[in-house]
Amino acid sequence: MVQICFLLIGVFSALAGFASNEPIHWQEANKSKSAQLDLHWFVSKPFIYQDEFGNMKGLEVEMLNHFQLFVKEKYGIDLKLNWIESEDFVSIQDKIAGSPFPNSIGVSAFSITEERRKRMKFSTSYLSDVTVLVTAKGTPIVKTLDEINKLMDGKTAVTIKGTTYEKFLWEIEKQLNLHFNMLYIDSDKNILEEISKTEEGFGFIDLPIYLMLIKNGGELTRQNFFTMRGNGYSFVLPPNSSWDIPLNEYLSEPESKVKIAKIVSKYISPELFVFIENIYGEDNLGASILTKEKEIQLNHIKNAELQLEKEKYFRSLLIIFIIVITVAAIVIFILLYNKQKFIRKLSKQKLQIELQQKNIRIKNEKLLNRNIQLTSLNEERNNLVKILAHDLRTPINHITGLVEVFQIKQTNLPKEDIGLITKIKESANRLNQMIHKILDLDALEGNRMKVIFEEIDVNQLMVELKNSFRQSTENKNIHLDLKLKESILFKSDHLFLTQILENLVSNAIKFSDSGSEISLSVEQIDNKVVFKVQDEGPGLTQNDKQLIFSKYQKLSAKPTQGESSMGLGLSIVKKYVELLGGSVWVESEIGKGSQFFVSLPYKKSEA
Template identity: 25%
Template sequence: MKWYKMVLLIVCVLAAWPCLPVKAQDFTGQGDSWQEVFANKKGTVTALYDDIEPFIYMNREGVLEGVEHEIMESLKPYLKKKYGIELTIQWERAGSFNNIYNTVKTTRRQGIFGWSYYSITPERRKEVQFSAPYMPDLNVLVTNNREPMYATSQEFTVKLKDMNAYIMPGTTMEEDVQSLKEHFYPSLPVKKVDLDYDVLRLVAGDKNGFGYVPLSIYIVALQKGIKVKRQNVLSSRREGFAGVMPLHSDWKPILDEYFMSEDFRLLTGTIVARYLGSEVKDLVFGPAEQKAASATLHTLDLVSLEKEIVTKRLMDTALEVQRHQSMRNSMLVALFFIVLLTGVLYSRYRTKQKLNRQLQEHNQQIIGQHKKIGHMNRLLKLKVLQARMNPHFIFNSLNSIQYFIAGDDKKASLQYIGRFSAFLRKVINYGDELSIPVTAEAELLKEYLWLEHCRFPGRFDYEIKTGPNIQQASILPLLSLGMAEETLYKGLLNLPPAQKGKLVIHFNTENNCLVVFITDNGMARSQAIALEKKKGLNGQENMLESRIELFNAQNGKKIIRKIKEAEHAGDDNISILEIPQPLFSQEQA
């Protein structure tokens, strides 16, 4: 082969290189199947990603975070809690949006997941499996800031002949641009970039530029100071954002089970609000819940949020300028005061004023310390009362263990000892805390009632319910347990042996309060107290009341306790605790 033919061949290969199909990138992570993980009670999967804020990215400390990172990581505690499985997730950066997708599509491993805010589309469903969508998928049309606001879609499509489109290849944003090109202006120039933020930056620098980006990316771009304009026309909505898995993967059923759970729904809202803000979370999730084409955007709310972001950015810029001016002025003022302070009389006057202020501040510190000491004393009393809660329960439980052992019931003995030790460990752990999450209190209550149910088989049934918004609520440790114990011993266990008791405890939040609602079909409290006095016994009510009274003595907001006795046969006794939230003010905590 002659030399010029060789050169021509090399030139042709290099020219065709960009057009070659994208090959999936090799990766080193594990990809265990769900069947293997379930059988072994442990395993490792690989999650492929590429940096894109706020979905998944490295923060300033070099730690991986973001909406999709937290969603994938939250699978581990779910599997641990429900199936006792220890799952390890290996995060591996895969280079790009398309490379992640192609790798997942072609891999032979089952435990491989791809995360890069993938839109669910019918075409992609033929190549990969999707998790259930974790958030709605809404693409908005953005233009350069100098473009006018278009009132109708027709006004914008007429202008297409003068505009340039920017797209990220392989995405639904590219599909939206191609749809405009196909239907309205086939000669539309289209330029490809690597990231959605590149699309926004190029649109911001091109007076005739436009493109599509997800609503969440647009909001983050505004907060970063990228100057683009969102048009109220031609937005597009798809089923939602989701993670991707190989078509042959057996992980989809368990992933769908978790994504459809109530815990995941609440967690997703919290995660999105943390990275985008509660206002953006409401905007992103709101339209999907309305299920109406006319509700594609909460237009007024979104416009208000846009103005707020832009105004804050302008104010930050103005404050930065003002800060520099203040520093310069401060230097001039300092020089001026140096001259003035050379006067002896002024110096003495300033010294006297300074001493007076120091004396006042010292007095205020003494008053503040006195208040803090009083507050600490009250908290110490709360802890002392807390430590004295229910010691008789421990001795009763030991008697039950002795009963099981004497009856040669080894299985029941071991089970009871195991649950009793777990309960006792929690009581000890919470013994030094002033407050605990209400979810922890509910779990402690479940352990306690299970133990009592074993001690008194067939005497009562119980049920514990929790409302949807209690995750952030807190409570004094063992407070609801004290109420449950009082209900059990004064109400249910005083019933005739042939009558079975029923205890229902419900935790909910209402009007900045945690409400503990307890109902039972046992003996009325006044009758129980009279019966105890007749037997010469002292009740445990004073301990519970003392804790509530001590808490109320040091707080503006009070714990309110209400008891309504059954008036007629068949009625239930009702006990209610209304606990203010937050439990302690920042100063007290």
Template identity: 30%
Template sequence: MHDLYFWYNQSAQMRKQFILIFLLVMGFQTGYANGDSWNKIVSEGKGVVKFYWYPNNVIIANSRDIIDGIEHDLAVSFVSYLEAMYNVDIELQWIETKSFDEVMNTVKDGSGGTFGASSISITPNRSRVYNFTEPYMADVAVLVSNASMPIALSESQLASILKESSAVSIRNTTLVESLQKLKGQLDITFDIRYVKNSGNIIDYINDNPNTFGYVDIANFLVAIESSSNVKRQFLFPVKLEGLAMVFPKNSDWTIPVNDYFNSARFQEDRQEIITKFLGSNATEIINRISKTAEMGPLEEIVLSNREKEAQYEMLLEAARKDQESTKLTTILSSIIAVALVVILLVFLLYKIKSRNNEQLLEQQKMIEERNSQLRSINEEKNNLIQVLAHDLRSPISNILNGSQIIQERENLSDDGSKIIGFIIQSSEKLNKLIDKILDVDAIETGRHNVQLESFPIHQIISRALEDNSAKAKTKNITLSEDISTDLNVKADKVYTTQVIDNLLSNAIKYSDEETTVEISAMIVNDMIRISVKDQGPGLSEDDQKKIFRKYQRLSAKPTKGEESLGLGLSIVKLFTERMGGFVTFDTKLGQGTTFHVSLRKG
């Protein structure tokens, strides 16, 4: 009997422990579960997508950060679009995290329909770890300070002001990275205090003298409507690629995400939602800034004019409150004095605004004239390039054909053969340069149409390897391939040939003698990913920023003195994106670079 009682007690304790562990595990899984894969939702007709966010409630009325509301409404529109387009039922769930890092780590380790929405800036480092949607808003941060601090007119003056003050920011964001960079640019040090979000940055600076920090342009435009103690410093604005939402690299949601974020519906939703939360004036400013590479003079004028309008409205509001307070008194002279002051202020502000508007119109007219001149010069440049390229091609072709005939028919000496060979090689090189220049010009001017069709990728790769084999042989470089014959892509054959040829040619050009260049193709996230790996010098951080720009010279040089026009990789990115794909790369200094081209499956 004693043994039976002991066994019963032990079993009860084990059952309690098992239930406790089960509840803990289920709680953990519920808090950090992944959304459903796109394939599952399509096959079953329903599923769940999860958005992880930080820091506030996504209902904008309860949020201090304006971006939360914009991202919430965009996510709702995204799900609504997919439900209508694919006839599925998708449940949208929002999961609040404890930190910005938790959002990013959850998405990085997640899969399927797992998204992050927390005013996330697109950066090269993040792009290697996450998939980004198309940006929904320009990512511009401006430097703001408490009104007790003077407005700096030069970098040296700004340095002397900030080194006596304290900064405020958000941990592990591009805002705090911008502050750290500012320290180096001005060669100063200052303390940084941390808050939860951009709204808290505005509040902190508004309430504390001698404080400053970076805030995103959207929250700044809202702040100037209500925070009278927050002023903008006109120096060192920061512009990145854009604000977007993230999802895992291994997610199969790439196609539905691209379907919506590359659609006209997204542009309409984006315009409507941003206008809803920021107003038409702020939306116009953000749209103007998003079309430029950086904050230019015209954007600075428009933003400054909006600040002056907000200050004018605040002054009128203050004057109105003053008038209301004077109604509590019975002294007629005080009422008259206040009325006169208000009238004087309104008159002066009207004159100032009129003068500013006149200056703005003059500056806009001057900028428009300059833009017209630049467009004219650009057109002339394009026409000149076309004329020169076409006019050069004919005599070069004649030289090439004549040289080839001489080489085939004449009994030449060794020196003569070398000279003719050099002429043929140089003529072919010039023809290739002309082809590249005309290709880029045709794409940029819209004269080249994309012809998408399904075809085996191994055919294009085999031809490219054969075309580049002689070039590789001159440097004893081994060309290695790992491609299945059953992989089909949906792309333009001409574009795809040019992309792969450019990548192979570039890899050979920057590789040392007696190394290996590898090319492979595989299915990744429902796309065909073609990878070209070299054993070259790798890319520095500076080279990584300009690798896809036209006519750029990199710090790495061709290993055998080969010529480089600086167009090859810009053509790769341009052609790939025109076919609905994208380009990424992995690199390490001293160990080489691997370029990945992802195209749709055929």
């Protein structure tokens, strides 16, 4: 009897871990402030899957975790997520369509279709749904019905059972009167990998997954005739469920959309997410995808070329360090030889010999340490750039010292020579600062960037800035006007200030029409130095002005000649300005251009 009781307890505990004991409507949860969602899922990377430790992963998992926080913060409801793994996609749809539990939800990247709408309820779409037909490497792109028959008839289609991929294949087979074999694979496997193993295989796949393959150097062929535009990816619910109310509210809120965009970008990259969202409504979808394919392939080629250049660079560095080690060994040999000769010559002078022996021991220790350092440099080739930056400090300091000595000794030089010597000294100092910045490359995100204050001639800086943008402004027929007054000399970080102004001017050029004017001015107001960059662009909305200095923000205004924009430049400007102890803001109205202001503390330059 006791054994039967324990068995019944175990059975009821197991059932409680799989699904809710009673139906819970959204209205009831709002009253009780407690509820459980039964989430039926099947593997569909990168949307939902388990890692090697059994933890739930994927963009839909993160979205629902964020939805859990949304419900808690807005309605005060403690929401439990109960993940229930299903056998396949078909079983999820059958369970949801016939479920008496309104708190049951189907996840796993379900595409919205009219056939499914008849059986289930869909939430608002959270991601555009574009599917493409991919064939094996080297397959020609088909253009006629005969070529389509040759490509597919009697061949093998790779797909996952119960998905829209399978549905599209059946429709093509029926519409074109074709006959091909179906190779079904588990959803945790990659359709593209299976196609690449065959010589004549083909299958449908989501556009983001295909573009990620191309970005990583994959060489499968996309057939342009078979691009399917769906109604988007969504969560599925039973017909009687009211949980679509909070889900749709969550998916429609601007803050949630920003969070969802970050989550999706994490899995398919920000670049591909923006591209998918932007092309969804275009008429010529195939041409847009083809253009993106070529762009990604060109970037891949450029990256390969850059990698080859890096390898050449490291080989050159290795040769240089081998030469340095050889020279060091010769120097050590010569010094040791001279040491012995010196000791024999001064053998009669005991006190002097002891003193010189002590000096020689010190020199030997230094030489030995140097030899160990050089050997370490040779063994750690991956750190050559950083070590080279360290080693450059000494010759740069020598250059600076020699220039100062030369300036002291040569007092009657012509003004032109004095100017050249001054530029040499300034360039050496600038290079020394750049070395410091290289060594602290990761310090910006860690809030450990070192600000180096130096004297800055503002007018000279602005003239140099204008010259650096000469080609860009001429290409767009834009006039860059410098409003120069009496030059201001103050102390700040030259590199940071240059990058701040370059980003602002570059942004103004990007959003200005041909024939317009951009002005750059500066003035001293009390104990502040205020820079202003003014353009005649489209202007900013109130929402744009609130988001403009944040990361990864796409504003309503678009670059006038289709220039690329990742939404990072102005967030970097803000970071640099804050490091310099200043502030940055924008004043703008729609149709009246924009004015960007940078206010920095005025640190008076010492005479």
